[in-house]
Amino acid sequence: MKSILKRYFFNFAINPFTYILVSAFGIFISLGFFVGQQFFLGAGSTDLHSFFSAFPPACILFLPGLISISSNVKKDFTLKSVFIFLPEFLSVFLLCCFAIFLSGLVPVCVSFFGDIEISQVIIGFIGILFYFAAAVSFVIFIFSIIKSAGASFVVSAFFLAIINSVHNIPLYFNPPEFLSAIIKFISFAWRFDSFSKGIFSISDFLFFASCAVFFYVLAFFIKEHKKGNKSVYLKKLKRAFLFSFLLFTIVNENLNFKIDFTSSKNFSVSKCSKKVLSQVEDPVSISYYLSPKLKSLYPQVKDVTDFLQSYAVESKQVSVEIINPSKENIAKKLSEIGIRGYPIRTSSADSASITNVYSAIKIDYLGKSETIPFVLNISRLEFDLTRKIKSLIEEKENPVQVVCASSFANGYSLAFQYLEAEGFSVIQTSLPSEKNSSVDISFDELSDIPLIIFGSDKFTKTDCKILEKFILNGGKVFIASQPYSIDFEDNWFVKQNESNQLFERLMFTFGIYFKQTLTCDISNLRITMTSNSDVNGNKKSAHTEYINYPLWISLRAQENALSGLSLFWPCAFDIDNEVAEIERLKTTPLLFTSNRSWQIPRTENFITNPFAVPKSAESEEEYSTFAVCASTTKENEKNPSLILFADQYAFSDSLLSYNSNSILDVDSRSLDFLCNGIFMLNGEDELLSLKTKTTFNTTLYKISNENIRNAAIKTLFTTCVLPIFINLTIGFVFFLKRRRFNK
Known part of the structure; x- marks a missing residue:
């Protein structure tokens, strides 16, 4: 041989x-x-x-x-x-x-x-x-x-x-x-x-x-x-x-x-899900509406079917049925419960047509139901299944209150929509000083409901005192704000009013000291600028330039942001836990810039012009890693009472929509981080682990552009x-x- x-x-x-x-x-x-x-x-x-x-x-x-x-x-x-x-x-x-x-x-x-x-x-x-x-x-x-x-x-x-x-x-x-x-x-x-x-x-x-x-x-x-x-x-x-x-x-x-x-057992049922399923005492019916055409176009749906069957094996009360929507002729009934077909283009030798396909899940329990309108893979499948089944058997909503304390004109409607799509029941409240102006309820009246605050432009001294007391007495707060505001609609000037200063002083209680600078990073977003004049102001034909803008930071993948996210004119801060310990608190950084970030000092005003802002630090010694998000936890407690995200603009409609071809997908990750923050504040770590279970960083973060x-x-x-x-x-x-x- x-x-x-x-x-x-x-x-x-x-x-x-x-x-x-x-x-x-x-x-x-x-x-x-x-x-x-x-x-x-x-x-x-x-x-x-x-x-x-x-x-x-x-x-x-x-x-x-x-x-x-x-x-x-x-x-x-x-x-x-x-x-x-x-x-x-x-x-x-x-x-x-x-x-x-x-x-x-x-x-x-x-x-x-x-x-x-x-x-x-x-x-x-x-x-x-x-x-x-x-x-x-x-x-x-x-x-x-x-x-x-x-x-x-x-x-x-x-x-x-x-x-x-x-x-x-x-x-x-x-x-x-x-x-x-x-x-x-x-x-x-x-x-x-x-x-x-x-x-x-x-x-x-x-x-x-x-x-x-x-x-x-x-x-x-x-x-x-x-x-x-x-x-x-x-x-x-x-x-x-x-x-x-x-x-x-x-x-x-x-x-x-x-x-x-x-590594994360992406295709296996986790302990958290098994724990929730063990609490099911009555039959749970899971119906998976799957169009046959989708099976060949997206082989990943095979994983969805396999996972649903594995999921049902964990409890005798759970059953799974795979339904062909076209065969059963139930498209109208599905539309009534919020499940709509996804259009795909199919073609043959002589023609092409648009066909609606389905890959949706409906969960029924004791006459109530929850839906997952469209699912192509298992990246969030276990998280959505377990969260919705848990909500059905506990008969509990997920309320969250939101206060817009920003003077930003375009608002945060996309953030509201995203929170609701993620299963949160959003309640709009106000600062105590603004009660009855537009909203009848101030945040301190709902002390048991986690609070989200966007911006700090409208804070008063009374608001700061009430917010500090709210947190120290057990309230849960996610604050997204810099200690200043940017005139985004006009010339991008940086302003700091008395309200911003009050907010900045409030953070001292928690050992958070904002730097009197703007934070830049080599890892940043590229923006599109159109001009019809030269550097001297003389008119010329319109032209477009693509500029790397260091003040719009692209955070690289890290432990608390596995896919990274974007920040706009952030202000980094230092942490002094000796101050925080006075109130029996401990503050821990959650998000960091890259090790090639630096600070722009304030002269008469910050330089924010994309053509004038320095593209790098003046010396190698100025480069460092800076904290841009932190959590504060009470003594002997596991879950935080406060999460500070040093940027209010990452959640705003204008910045989320800006140059949507490339940035929208990136910035939706900041909204995802916002939802993760609510889970952290609520102590739902196990559920949060399901959400990030299949999140594996596949970005090319080791190589710069x-x-x-x-x-x-x-x-x-x-x-x-x-x-x-x-x-x-x-x-x-x-x-x-x-x-x-x-x-």
Whole structure:
């Protein structure tokens, strides 16, 4: 066997097409990930799902090409018929392992841009090994049927293309249920999907392993048939094998055992959910309205179905039903309860149309119901399920009161809407000094309800005293404010009135001392400025400039903001816990700027002009990390009484809507942090942990925008050029060895 394997490897080593195929395979994988998803152009993500998704299409020509090369080896060796294809299988499979090894340079390079999920890498590569075992066996089977190597190449590539893309068929027409089941059964790419997310699926693992054996044995039967072997023993062996494989397949398809290797156990039910489900005493019905077309467009909905079924297993009182909305003709009823279809474009050979699809969940309990209007993946699924079930069984609302103490004209209506969408019942209250002016209730009248305050422009001395007493007596407060205000609608001048100063002094009680500066950071947002004049004020044709604005900070991913968030003209602060301890308090920073941030001192006025503000500190000594958010906790208590967020503009309508193509998605994270703050104040840490459970930082935070171009060149060289160099080196070594051997 050893000498036969050497013959195969020597055949591969002396054939230049081997190196071309391996190099092309690696380039396809690398460019598919880095160029296909615009990794270096702002859309990059360290999630390696699209990296692993490139392997199945890459093998369509790669494997038939390798088998074509191996078919040149004369099979004149003496082996039992059942082992005749084993050397070819092993040699091709090991060459595939080498190609996979070279592709491993991609996740290595990605790790220099941001964090990668190690379990996703390990399980993904394990899955692709089993995938290749099945695919290699399948191609060998095709080559054993057809005598011509060229025809075998075309036929095997054609069938590989089918089994790697057949799951997309429902995009173009709505097949019957039995046909959909067949399509998913034969799709290799669909079955590989779970491995690419860090889930080890026993059913899919056994499927690939059994396929590798099945097609190998079929190739053996074909070989015996061509030899004219018509023995009774062989016929019985065929029947027994086919019956055993069919029985094994039926049993395997009913297995749904998966091992979640992700670091946060994203696909497993947590202890918090199990605790809530253990309190359910009456039946809870979960209805999942899922359109069949969506299954192929977004394979992630398969995870939703699997998780719902796993969730229901945790309680005998919980049941799950998967409903096809079009089949049941209940679109109108769904619309009445706030569930509407999501429009997607579908096309065929002659036409294109817009179809409404559904992926919504309705939870029923004792005549009451809650809904999740649209869900595509499990990123927040467990959090939403558990929170809504908890709300139903406890019959408790989640009230929060909001005070707008800012003179900011555009207000905070988007923040109100976001809070309500997150399940909070918003009550608008006022400062005690403003009671009866527009709102009848001041915040101190609702001492048991957590309080959110935006801005500090309207504080009076009395308001500050009442707010301090409110907090010290057990009230829960989230304050978003700088100790000044910015004229955002006009010239961006910074002002500080008496109210701002009163607020600043109030924070002294909690050991928080605002700096008399503005905070800048190298990590910032790029703004769009349009002008029709030059620097001297002379009119010229309108032009647009894109400017990195250091006063609009982009906080990088960190413990309390896993996806980062944005701040606008923030004012950092120092913390003195010796002062806080006077009131038996302890203040802890929650959010920080990067280590390349600095302070702009106040002269006559702060420089806020985007064209004039310094783009960096004057010296390296001025760079540092600064706290921009903190929590204050009472002695012997776990949860904070106060959260100070040193920016009121991150939650305002104008800044949330500014340049919505790029900033809206970033700044919605500040609203998400606001909701997280309410959970912290309410002591709902377990529920908050569910919300952040599947949040994994996939941003390219390790590389700055200035260095992205150089990093891109190095990355593409490492993942595309370096594998070619390695292949050429190996080929040159074998060329020299062959030359010496010939001499």
